[in-house]
Amino acid sequence: MSKIVEKEFFSKNVVKVVLEAPEIAKARKAGHFVIIRIGEKGERIPLTIADADEQKGTITLIVQKVGVTSAKLAALNVGDEVTDVVGPLGHATHIENFGTVLCAGGGVGIAPLYPIVKALKNAGNRVITVLAARSKDLIILEDEMRANSDEVIVMTDDGSYGKQGLVTAGMEEVINREKVHLSVVIGPAIMMKFAALTTKKYNIKTFASLNTIMVDGTGMCGACRITVGGKTKFVCVDGPEFDAHEVDFDLMLSRLGAYREQEVKAYEKYLKTAETVQ
């Protein structure tokens, strides 16, 4: 059981939750994730740790309401408890001074990107961060990113904030201007696919942090498997970060949709029950 000590809505559907989890707060590094479960009948879902405070013994999760479990988490209040939190899982991001690093975050993917940006900056890199989302209200952690980046470029699909255009436009602006040694991209699979295609064009080594469907998160089940460079890999124990140019994003997209029908049905049912309760 992990108690919620702080909660803040960034927008209608994006929420930040700070949880008591002292051991995880102490052990976690940038790139790690946790698996959570809400209620005895809940499912297990992976969430990247967005931040942690070792002194206070807390970890920060940022989620977008997309289905039953994320909605259940968003509905919990300060003082409530998350039934199960386990981690930190996966490999931490490899951090060193690479030179100039181009970090690109799409939508709620900005949250898992944040600790990586912070760690890269601390290691002495020149960090240029591109934040992209559909519209202004979905751009999160902008101040935190600015505090830890040499430059932040904001892109929105509808032009409601920053520049109008896709994440790749912002990335190309930087690539055309200066030498980029490494790129890190995190966001929806489709965004990572096109971001990876962009950096591949310029031959820039790129890592993507993948958020697939998982059950145990410790290598036991293989639900999270993807194809990287023609080989099957488990995101939970081999990842979550992989060479973005080697990842089969189409397969990943397809696997992410494996339970679409059930998920939609379950979410509709949940929303109906939630309404009746209110």
Next chain:
Amino acid sequence: MENIAEYLKAERSQEWRTELRKSMKAKERTSKERVHMPERDPNIRNKNIDEVNLGLTAEMALEEAQRCLDCPNPTCITGCPVGINIPKFIKKIETNDFLGAAVVLKETNALPAVCGRVCPQEKQCENNCFYTISLKKTPVAIGNLERFAADFERNSGKIAIPEVAEPNGIKVAVIGSGPAGLSAAGDLCKYGYDVTVFEALHEIGGVLKYGIPEFRLPNEIVDVEINVMKQMGVKFRTNFVVGKTATLDDLKEQGYEAFFVGSGAGLPRFMNIPGENYNGIFSSNEYLTRINLMNAAKEDYDTPVLSGKNVAVIGGGNTAMDSVRTAKRLGAERAMIIYRRSLKEMPARVEEVKHAQEEGIEFMNLHNPVEYYADEHGRVNRMKVQKMELGEPDASGRRRPIPIPGSEFDIDVDTVVVSVGVSPNPLIPSSLPDLKMTDWGTIVVDKDTMQSSIPELFAGGDIVRGGATVILAMGDGRKAAAGIHKYLQEKVRKN
């Protein structure tokens, strides 16, 4: 071994045992037929998750117990990985002391109700029974009797809590709460150690919970046995991944002086054939975990599972049988085993194969998958299989399957469960560079003490064996507990 033989002899010469032996002629005992344990009707049970085997009644158990000759040299015990005093517990049953029989079981076995259900007794104790060896008759139903005594005790509400030694205050960590870990924890607790079991999942029990289905081993039975351990004083921590949440060094700092690693065979194997990552294709671990641990088939649970009308399960082991029988219960019209050798080579227990056949499972033996195909949504809809024939025996002693060229054909499938084995879980070993491993990723241990290349670290179960049975894991746990006890006592004496 000398001591054990003497102990068994002394036990056997107790008056009650001698009297009991005299009470019925050996000839009368051996003339009795083995009592058959009742089972649920196959066409009813294949639609629900109720337990298949129904257990013996008290009358049946008494009748079966009388068959046991209480041999002077009880060879059955040599077949038991945890060394249960088999004649003693059976003779307790014969005297109507069913609770006493359960106490005997718990002297050496932390999970008798589990073992009575899932042990391959036909390969162990029963295979070494006097009836099997010398009389060439069906052995005493030792497994069924074990189950009877354990169930009787549980249902009586008078569950005996095994005696534990005076607490010595020495902290020992057990990593993994499956059969190996539980067995080690039980014994360590009896020796007087302060034992904490660390489990990565949110439930205690490991494979007993996520792997073995309810129709073979109800979760409730596992929970009762775990509760007994809690009452003995064993502590449990769920949601704790040793090597991640805290390292071994962190735990040492917290005062743990010895470790038992029973982290299991975590990584499912796939065949690396085209299309194997399509949706609807699962490892048996994933398929069974979703259903057994996460209750995916129940309406009010959040975890989903895909299980269709045409389900192919690849493999011939017990896990394959568990998966295919689960698929049938979830409503599959065709639930098929696809196995590359013949029925004779199948590693699954004979009982499981028989139950599967009764329940309407199709067996496509001497067939092997070659490729999978999917619909436009990426969901598997067809698979290509190839016929096989048997050649010369291979390293495992079983005849090697050889593909027959040109024999390929397609079958419609919407769900596939790949059950071709598991590799050891790399989580713990990868966090310990000094730990000596085999090329297969298992931990190297001394076979008598289960001690690894790191003196304070012991290991057992699938992380050492690479993929075995519940009872062998439990045997390892017991051995390791004795090994840890010896190690720590020597350490205490030195200091």
